[in-house]
Amino acid sequence: MPDSLFPAPHPFLQHCQAALAQMRQEGRYRSFAALAKSRRDFPRYTDSTGRRITVWSSNDYLGLGGSDVLAAAATAAIEAHGVGSGGTRNISGNTPLHEALESELAALHAKPAALVFTSGYVANQAALGTILSSMDGNWHVFSDEKNHNSMIAGMKNARAKSIFRHNDVAHLDALMAAAGPGVNKLVAFESVYSMDGDIAPLAELAATCRRHGALSYLDEVHAVGMYGATGAGVAERDGVLDRIDIVQGTLAKALGCHGGYVAGPAEVIDFLRSAAAGFIFTTSLPPALAAAGLASVRHVKGATALRERHAERAARLKAAFQAAGVRPMPSASHIVPVPVGDAALCREVSRLLLEEHGLYVTPINYPTVPRGTERLRFTPTPRHDDADIAFAAQAVAAVLRQVGLLPNAP
Known part of the structure; x- marks a missing residue:
């Protein structure tokens, strides 16, 4: 007969306790200010x-999270449509507000189309993961060594991956030149790196991508709203919007709202809309957030x-x-x-x-x-x-x- 009617604790509980103790010892334990x-x-x-x-x-x-412009748009949308979206975009969560927001974001980045996700993290993970799994996985991805975790998650299952030194265009050029022939190339990088505060040389990176026939994938989440004549980001400021293939951004930082998105060629966006699991199987943004995001993008363009x-x-x-x-x-x-x-x-x-x-x-x-x-x-x-x-x-x-x-x- 066992000493207790209850089973022994699962080993994972002991793992959690030990890992948390080590985090506390190293000063890495995360606590949140109330x-x-x-x-x-x-x-x-x-x-x-x-x-x-x-x-x-x-x-x-x-400071737009408390803006009357956003609050009024969100309040009106709640009065008109309620709080929740009701499901995925395919089931019942698609509204004219979502479509208008995507049109506005596409125009902001001078791209034919855009697709809204539930967060910037999901946008990166889903978009990169879906692209790099396509074409029988015949991709070689080149990633800046300081790219965000969401980008790394999206590139995790790439068949071939090279990491280039941070903002080092010459190193990227050498890695791409050494890549095997007959492989599709994608280069992923950010504009503003949020922990160091430095800015990527977008013109040089874009030129290197073009020279090697690679798709360029730019994360502008820490730049949207703040750089460029209309707030489209560093690519707009530096005059290279037309040389960047895919732009990823967020509504949750300078735009004061919530949600993420990608903008790019119509065929790419339509493919992601129909193939990206992180989009297809996730409840869509509530109408109030779509409305607030739309109001924010329009407001920021002239701010x-x-x-x-x-x-x-x-x-x-x-x-x-x-x-x-x-x-x-x-x-x-x-x-x-x-x-x-x-x-x-x-x-x-x-x-x-x-x-x-x-x-x-x-x-x-x-x-x-x-x-x-x-x-x-x-x-x-x-x-x-x-x-x-x-x-x-x-x-x-x-x-x-x-x-x-x-x-x-x-």
Whole structure:
């Protein structure tokens, strides 16, 4: 007779316990701050005690998540269509709002067509996975070494894969030249790399793709809304929209909404619509989100002053850090990373900023960035004013001195 009527715990439970213990020991255990976002008061949030916190790490880059333009569109759509979408696009979740949004996104990126997914992650995973599984898998994919996890997930089952050094066009060129003949090539890269804040040389990458007959696949999720005359991204800013084959983007960052998409040739988009499992078998975006996304894209196209204000805020924060003795990582974009270099210490700096100064900044640890390159990631918005920036710079300097990462002021 067994000692207990209940079976012994499954070994996976013990694995989870050990893995979590190791994460805690290494400072990689993930905990979430209980902060309530305020639509009217962004970037001020409220913590569980009612204290107002200034958030410095939101991907709502332009502060449009609380915009009256988006809120009115979403509210009207709920009144007209209800909350849920009712199913996949094929079953009952397709509306004129979804189709209008796709037309607007295609026009934004100067492409014949676009397809909306439930998130940017799903868009990358589904689109890349579907493309690279086609044509009997006769593909060789070339991936920038710092591409996002969603792109890596989409490329996971590629028959042949080469990783080129970050933003190194010469290395990509050499790898493509060495690839075997008779294989279809696709090159995947981003415009703005969200953890370092650097920007890819899109013109050179596009030219290399053309020279080797490769499809170019560009992730613009951290650039849509903020760069280019109409906010289409870095490809628009750099004048290479017509030389990029497929663009992937998101509604969930600068556009202040939710959802992801790809835009490109009509045949490619139609193929993905009919073949991508991540699209076919997923409940579609609720009508309210499609409506808000549509309103946001239309609004952002003419929001030149907002983009200029956003760029000026990022430049001012970088300058304020330098003046306070803080050395952010080199960044050509709106993302301002401050290096710490240790996972546990990075979490400690984040904790001190929150508890002692009322500033919330996300600690970025492995596996998001390589071990030893841990950092705080600041994302200023147009709604962070001069006083916010000055206070943040002094607070970060004080905490870095407190933990021994900056010398004490003379």
